[in-house]
Amino acid sequence: MPVVSKKGYIYTVREGDTLYSIARRLGSSVEAIERANHLFDPITDPGLIFPGNVLVVPSLSETGKVTYMVKSGDTVSGIASRFSTFIDLVSGVNNLENPNLISVNQRLIVPVFIYEIQSGDTLSSISRRFGIPLSNITKANQGRPSSQGDLIWPEFHLILPLPTSRNIIVWTPLPGTRIVNNQRIEGQARAFEANVLHQLRDANGTIVSKERFTMADEGAPEYGKFTSTLPFDRTPTSNTGELWVYTRSANDGSIQDLVKTKVYF
The missing domain is CATH 2.60.40.10 (Immunoglobulins)
Known part of the structure; x- marks a missing residue:
């Protein structure tokens, strides 16, 4: 089961970003980001990214939980909804004193893990294997540059929400x-x-x-x-x-x- 053990970051591309600048900031490499997000033909020109693209950025050395990088306009409510969990839980595991006060570039632990797509996988088979609703997987991966419905690519790093309750x-x-x-x-x-x-x-x-x-x-x-x-x-x-x-x-x-x-x- 190719679950990614290295720490991953969920990062939204901003104006002026390059793969090199993102990799340097988050301890990754251009090549690792390209593989994790399948930034290749026939989806895109190699390495091409646009503002608003949501990338999984794999760390080259750290292990640990997946971290979401807060972007402009984010709220804890919106982040919780994206990953099919609860405001209370996101606030609690991150020790947020006021969930209404988060800032751009703030790093929040989110209840997800990363799965590396294997040859023969489909979103439906992944949903059944892990017991995670397909709708939750789709919502968590919105904005990914190479996530196109049921079309997925080997080595692509898929975001999978963990089951949670409010508490x-x-x-x-x-x-x-x-x-x-x-x-x-x-x-x-x-x-x-x-x-x-x-x-x-x-x-x-x-x-x-x-x-x-x-x-x-x-x-x-x-x-x-x-x-x-x-x-x-x-x-x-x-x-x-x-x-x-x-x-x-x-x-x-x-x-x-x-x-x-x-x-x-």
Whole structure:
């Protein structure tokens, strides 16, 4: 599964930008940006970019989460909508004191990951493999110079939104991960008394890892970081399943803020 592990930046081209200036600013190279965005024939003249083009800029050395570079006219609401998530979550994971105050060139962590297109891929097959709605993928990649409907190119770096709720994001494992016994989980949650619960189910409904809880390092209203593991209590009965991460209501114990991540066994 060719998920890109290097840190990526989502950058909107401005007047006067060149691939060289963008690469120098973000620790990339002209060649890496050209490959990640398929800036080649027959889509465009090699390396040709225009103001408003949305580029994925791969770092040559850094690892980490995908960072969105704020452009003129952006709002947290608009950024959250583009990546099919919530204003509260974008504000919380970036520690924004006032979500109405963001500035051009500000770097915001966004709940997405980058997938490198392989020969034979289609947007529909990618949507099914990762359990991410096709409409969410399309919206996240609007403005990409080589994203043209269902026409995609090998080595193109596709932006894939992570499943989230208003109060929870799971950073690890990513959708499409092959899960093993004692798989590590990492995420952030805005949870009452910092309590976060999880379980693992296969596609037949068998509970492979029963409900367990962990604690974030901060409770609500902060988005605390949490880690845990998934010990297998039963052998999976199918090849696919879902990781559930959630909280429970203090009033009636019902599941709240459920995030489902498609995984494989």
